[in-house]
Amino acid sequence: MKDKVGFIGLGLIGGSIAKAIRQYHPTYEIVAFDKNKETLALATQESVIDVAATTIDDNFRNCSYIFLCAPVSYNTAYLKQVAKYLGKGCILTDVGSVKTNIHNEVAALGLGSHFIGGHPMAGSEKSGYPNSKAMLIENAYFVLTPCAETKQENLDRYAAFVQQLGAIPVILEAHQHDYITGTISHLPHIIAASLVNFVRDNDTKEELMKNLAAGGFKDITRIASSSPTMWQHICVKNKENISQILANYIETLQQAKALVDQGDEQGLYQLFDTSRNYRNSLPSTSAGPIKKTFAVYCDIIDEAGGIATIATILASNNLNIKNIGIVHNREFEEGVLRIEFYDENSSNKAALLLQKYRYIVYER
Numbered sequence: 001m002k003d004k005v006g007f008i009g010l011g012l013i014g015g016s017i018a019k020a021i022r023q024y025h026p027t028y029e030i031v032a033f034d035k036n037k038e039t040l041a042l043a044t045q046e047s048v049i050d051v052a053a054t055t056i057d058d059n060f061r062n063c064s065y066i067f068l069c070a071p072v073s074y075n076t077a078y079l080k081q082v083a084k085y086l087g088k089g090c091i092l093t094d095v096g097s098v099k100t101n102i103h104n105e106v107a108a109l110g111l112g113s114h115f116i117g118g119h120p121m122a123g124s125e126k127s128g129y130p131n132s133k134a135m136l137i138e139n140a141y142f143v144l145t146p147c148a149e150t151k152q153e154n155l156d157r158y159a160a161f162v163q164q165l166g167a168i169p170v171i172l173e174a175h176q177h178d179y180i181t182g183t184i185s186h187l188p189h190i191i192a193a194s195l196v197n198f199v200r201d202n203d204t205k206e207e208l209m210k211n212l213a214a215g216g217f218k219d220i221t222r223i224a225s226s227s228p229t230m231w232q233h234i235c236v237k238n239k240e241n242i243s244q245i246l247a248n249y250i251e252t253l254q255q256a257k258a259l260v261d262q263g264d265e266q267g268l269y270q271l272f273d274t275s276r277n278y279r280n281s282l283p284s285t286s287a288g289p290i291k292k293t294f295a296v297y298c299d300i301i302d303e304a305g306g307i308a309t310i311a312t313i314l315a316s317n318n319l320n321i322k323n324i325g326i327v328h329n330r331e332f333e334e335g336v337l338r339i340e341f342y343d344e345n346s347s348n349k350a351a352l353l354l355q356k357y358r359y360i361v362y363e364r
C-alpha cells in the first residue's frame, strides 16, 4: 500500500511541507482539507495533492502522518474530529507556533500515543498556499515535541522523515518550546506590530515618517505584514509566557530610557556594543526565509549599455550572474546596480574585478 499523508490546513506551512513531500517522496499519496476551496483546487491542479477532501472524512484513514496546519486554536479544535481516523502507527502532528495548549488537549483526549508536536522554525510574512514552497523548510530547524507516551521508534521515524524533507529535527519539551519561541518569535512580532502602529499614530499630516522610513524601520518591521489571524491565535494560546516576557522586555526598555535620560555615554555605548556582538554571533545558517545571498552593489554610469558593459566584464571572467537589477531606495541616492552571484567566492571576485575597472563597489 502507498504511504499516505494527510493535511488539515494547506497554507504557507502546510503547502510547503506537502510540496517537500511531493519533491522527496513523489509516490506518496497526499490528501488535504482546507476551508479555502480555491487552495484545494490549485493544489490539485499543481498535482501537489491527490485528494481534496471536502471535510475531515474517511479519506484520512490509513495515513502514516496527519499534519494539522491551520492557525493554532483550530488545530487544537480539530483533534477530536481527527481522532477517529487515526490508524495504528499513524503519527498525528501539527506545525503550530505554540505547543503547550495542543499537548494539554491531546492528553485530555488520550491521544498521546499518536501525537508528536511539530514546529518548523521557518516561515514568512506572506501567508497562504500560493506562497508555499518546498524550499521554505530546507535547512530550517524543525522542533519536535513528543508526549510522555511517544514510542522512541515513532519519534525516530518522524525525525528521519523531517530530515528527508531537508529540515533539521530538534527535540524539545513543549513548555520549554513555548518560552523560547515566546522570546525569539512572539515578542518580536508584537514589537514589530506595535512599532508600525506607533509610527502610523505619530506620523505628520503629510505622512513624512511613512515616506522617509528607510532600511532600519523596514528591517525591523517586515514581520508586521504577517497574518493577523495567525498571530491573534498565538498570542491567545501562549498568553502566560508572552505576558511575562513582555513585562521583562518593558523593563529593559525602561533601562534603555534611563540611559538616554541620564545621557549615560558609557552605558549607551555598552548597549549597542553588546547587542552588536551578540547579533553578529548568531549562526549564519541558511535556515529560515532569509537565505544568505551573495551580492555586490556598484554605481553605474547612467548611459545606454551601462549594465551590458558590466555583464560582459563579468561573463568574460567566467562569473555567472544569478540576478541583476537597479535598486532605487534611499540608501543609494541615485540607485545602484545589484548583482547577485551563486556563491561567496564569485561575489568577492566580482567586487575586486569591478573595482579594477574603476567602478565604485559597495559592500553590505
Ligand SMILES: NC(=O)c1ccc[n+]([C@@H]2O[C@H](COP(=O)([O-])OP(=O)(O)OC[C@H]3O[C@@H](n4cnc5c(N)ncnc54)[C@H](O)[C@@H]3O)[C@@H](O)[C@H]2O)c1
Binding pocket: 008, 009, 010, 011, 012, 013, 014, 033, 034, 035, 036, 039, 069, 070, 071, 072, 074, 075, 095, 096, 097, 098, 119, 120, 121, 122, 123, 124, 125, 126, 127, 128, 129, 227, 230, 234
Ligand atoms: N507563517 C509562519 O511563519 C509560520 C511558521 C511556522 C509555523 N507556523 C504555524 O503554522 C500554522 C499555519 O500557518 P501558515 O503560516 O501556514 O498560515 P496560512 O494562513 O498561510 O495557512 C493557514 C491555512 O489554514 C486554512 N484554515 C484556516 N482556518 C481553517 C479551518 N478552520 N479549517 C481548515 N482550514 C483552515 C487557511 O485557509 C489556510 O490555507 C499556524 O499554526 C502557525 O502558527 C507559521
Ligand SMILES: O=C(O)C(=O)C[C@]1(C(=O)O)C=C[C@@H](O)C=C1
Binding pocket: 096, 097, 120, 121, 122, 123, 124, 125, 126, 184, 185, 186, 223, 226, 288, 289
Ligand atoms: O520570518 C518570518 O516571517 C517569521 O515570522 C517566521 C517565524 C519567526 O518568528 O521566526 C514566525 C512564526 C513561526 O512560528 C516560526 C517562524
